[in-house]
Amino acid sequence: MSAPTTAPATAPAPATAPAAETTGRRVEEILDRLTDGDTDAGAAAEELVRALMDFYGAGLTRILQLLGEDRQPALLGDELVASLLVLHDLHPENVTTRIGRALDTLRPQHPAEIVGFDAASGVLRLRSPASGGCGCPSTTQAAQQAIENALSCFAPEVTSVRLETPGPEPTLLQISRRPPTAATTS
Known part of the structure; x- marks a missing residue:
């Protein structure tokens, strides 16, 4: 009897990453629904979001430390990763560089x-x-x-x-000599 063969494991296809702006709006909408009429539930929901943000921020800090500065640039060009780093005040680049x-x-x-x-x-x-x-x-x-x-x-x-946006191009004013056929009278 031969040993059963197994198919090689393949990595799952990456899921489409949610946009930071869309996710932020969604979180705000959910918090608004939770606070609608029940201030205790709203306060608890906001506390839960803060606790999770602190936890994920600490995890991202540790990841950056483990990667070291020489391997961080690969992360900075990724929109999702960059938005997470900014959200947790961990992005190593200044605002002008990030705008660029x-x-x-x-x-x-x-x-x-x-x-x-x-x-x-x-x-x-x-x-x-x-x-x-x-x-x-x-x-x-x-x-x-x-x-x-x-x-x-x-x-x-x-x-x-x-x-x-730039205004209209200035009118070109052409200066040249008088045509040779123009006679001057004195």
Whole structure:
């Protein structure tokens, strides 16, 4: 009799990761439902969320320590991991670097350069280069929405985005010599 053969184990296919912004909204909606009419249940639900956040934050801290600084950069480009690190105040990059990382994820569809960031108000000012598009307000709105979505994962400190678009090109004023046929009279 021969030994039974077993099929090699395969790793399960990765599940689609939930977006940080969507998950945050969902948690808020559930907490609102729990607090609707019952303040004790709402307080208990909020305490439960805080306890879980503390637990997961401690676990993420330990993971980062075990990985060491040389292996952390591989994690920082992942939107889900980056949003978890930011949520727990563990992201090793400063806000300006994270804003740049978020904007990099949108190029070349929505290029934008940083004009300034006011940490006190959370307002990020960006300049959009002249576009080859139609210049429609809907195009600008789509770009702004894409930028805000990317920033919500990488830099939630940004609470408002002001997208500046360049004005019309200045009229070219051509200066040249008088045509040779023009006669001057004295």
